[in-house]
């Protein structure tokens with residue numbers, strides 16, 4: 001059986017004031033009426049049955065997640081009792097899947113990415129599932145990098161994989177190393193070297209293989225999974241043990257260390273939409289290169305990004321360039337476009353109710 005584990009418990013600071021701790025990127029309607037979480041679920045249609053799709057989130061977000069994921073069985077949506085980053089979350093997911101099928105193959109998916117070519121996405125996942133099942137490997141998906149972005153993981157690709165799957169149309173590659181979030185200079189080197197891909201944040205493995213790798217490299221998490229498997233009351237075990245697990249991402253905890261990693265190149269479009277700048281690409285553009293989701297009134301104003309939750313409210317710009325203007329029910333952000341990555345500095349100054 002194949003299961004999907006969707007990680008939907010990240011926090012949202014880059015899209016303030018639209019995003020909040022209770023409403024991060026994957027729960028926003030940035031692109032029309034569908035949230036990224038909703039699209040993540042829909043992309044699995046025909047590939048993985050709904051009863052095999054699990055979502056992990058946290059207490060703050062679970063109500064919103066339940067609403068968006070209402071087509072999944074309610075018992076497939078879990079809230080972690082504390083925020084511990086993705087490695088403990090993935091371990092919990094492995095334990096939950098193993099309780100249903102200890103031999104299952106599992107696809108771990110982030111909830112916060114924009115992917116439009118569903119057919120091609122499904123073909124890549126099918127190949128990754130087959131390769132993972134047949135070769136005791138941890139499969140990653142590689143994105144062709146376009147610049148030395150330091151906020152992604154990098155996969156150094158080796159030779160074509162030599163097993164039976166080398167006959168696939170899009171055959172896997174050996175992975176020389178996995179390097180999470182390199183510093184900017186190192187990222188430049190990787191790009192110059194040429195055989196690096198961005199890590200798409202998706203992982204495909206069989207339960208026995210990933211448990212084996214975890215017991216070698218992250219015994220704390222292997223032990224936690226063991227406790228879940230022996231538990232007669234999983235919720236009680238999670239409540240008692242999860243909050244004291246070491247906070248670390250799966251990329252550092254496992255992927256950088258694992259011995260048997262393979263990579264398949266994504267043949268689909270992929271965007272991590274990490275800031276208002278990247279969202280702007282998907283908004284309407286007016287003659288002055290302003291990007292907006294509303295009817296903007298503009299005089300002598302260029303290259304601005306204007307997003308409003310209340311489209312009936314008029315927004316007018318006069319003689320300003322390169323701004324980000326975001327308007328919600330309770331807040332307004334006016335920022336210099338070149339500081340889009342610093343919005344988190346604003347968030348750290350906000351009163352708790354915002």
Ligand code: GDD
Nearest residue numbers: 007008009010056057084085089110111112152153199201
């Ligand atoms: N359940 C749960 N619990 N989900 C979490 C948690 C948590 O504590 N923390 C983060 N997530 C979710 C996020 O909502 C997102 O969907 C996914 O896990 C990945 O977490 P991010 O925090 O967004 O990771 P990242 O973007 O910095 O890096 C990862 O993704 C990149 C591609 O977008 C890494 O895998 C990188 O290597 C990769 O390049």
Ligand code: MG
Nearest residue numbers: 010110112272
């Ligand atoms: Mg992310």
